[in-house]
Amino acid sequence: MQIDRFVFAQGLALAPMAGVTDRVFRKHCRVLGAAMTTGEMVSSQPGLRATRKSMKRLDFSGEPSPRIVQIAGGDAGDLAEAARVNADAGADIIDINFGCPAKKVCRKAAGSALMADADRAAHIFEAVVAASPVPVTLKMRTGVSADRINAPRIARYAEQAGIAALAVHGRTRDQHYQGIAEYDTIAAVKAAVSIPVWANGDIDSPAKALAVKQATGADGLMIGRAACRRPWLFGQIAAALAGRGVPAAPDLATECEWLLGLIEQIHDFYGEDQGVRIARKHIAWLLERRPAHIATATALMQAEGAVRQRRLIDGYFAAAAAAAARV
Structure with missing residues (x-):
């Protein structure tokens, strides 16, 4: 899969997710097999850029x-300027957010709310592509609701405006992250355009x-929430797509090393106080993978201080390894 001069092995991408795909997590996902990662969405409003x-x-x-910088907003002029500013600052690709279903984003007629007006969407695409000196991509949903599926139409407008590639989440805006993703619409988008999907x-x-x-004929696959919980999925999926044997999930020692490295870098990136709070979401995903006694889970989630947080994680894995050895 290729966009401009960039080639993505097997098209495996980490989906942009606000509050998740920071520099630290992107780096770890690349190491674990993601061919492409995109930053968290940033507002196109001039007053919020700094x-x-x-x-x-x-x-x-x-x-x-x-x-790759993802920009979000509802004003074509602001989005165009944000694309130019971020490209001038070093972005290689600009991605436009038409997918976020969060109320605080949609209230501002941004994110997936933009799926409601295809003509307005076309105006935005034209403005951003004209302003950006680097390729522009699009992340969108299938439509606003089940009775308003319009992703193929918006995809055609995007291609006509010069959008270089697009990603389609197989849900409508009103589904948020509920229900089951459908892929027929993604297949229809792929059939409607010649750009990568x-x-x-x-x-x-x-x-x-x-x-x-x-099912879709898509050029690439984009993984979001599952990558938060099991980022080694990228390596497993890459092997499956290549027809190789799928590697096993990491053992306890490897997972412990990976998670402690991630959390230590989060502490360094954000500073201790904010880093400890942000690391808790990764601890919560650990507890989904490997449930713990409620007292242990509570201690892990409420730990104060970087050293104590890392020590508790290390102890958690040591106890899990000891329990496994007794079986």
Whole structure:
């Protein structure tokens, strides 16, 4: 899969997720097999570009190209200017957010709310592509609701405007993340355009990845929530797509090493106080994978201080290894 001069092995991509795909997590997913990663969405409003949150989200230092910035907003002029500003600052690709279903985003007629007006969408695509000196991509949903599926039409407008590639989450805006993703609409989008298409939604195993690839004909696969919980899925799916044996999930020692490394880098990136809070979401995903006694889970989630948080995680894995050895 290729966009401009960038080639993505097997088209395996980490979906952009606010509050998740920071520089630290992107780096780890690349190491574990993701061919492409995109930063957390940043607002296109001029007054919000220089906030601490935006600056953290725009921190790509030490990352290899392509550096992909996702912009969100509802005003074509603001989005066009944000594309130019971020490209001038070093972004290799600009991605437009037409997929976020969060109320605070949609209230501002941004994110997936933009799926409601195809003509307005076309105007936005034209403005952003004209302003951006680098390729522009699009992340969208299938439509606003089940009775308003319009992704193929919006995809055609995107291609006509010069959008280089697009990703389709197989849910409507009003589904948020509920229900089951459908892939017929993604297949219809792929049939409607000649630019590369990523399929996104509920890809949580190598078998599902192969099934979605076959069902949609998509050029690539984009993984979101499943990657939060099991980021080694990228390596497993890459092996399945290549017809190789799928590697096993990491053992306890490997997972412990991976998670402690991730959390230590989160502490360094955000500073101790904020880093400890942000690391808790990764601990919560650990507890989904490997449930713990309620007292242990509570201690892990409420730990204060970077050293104590890491010590508790190390102890948790040591206890899990001891229990496994007794079986």
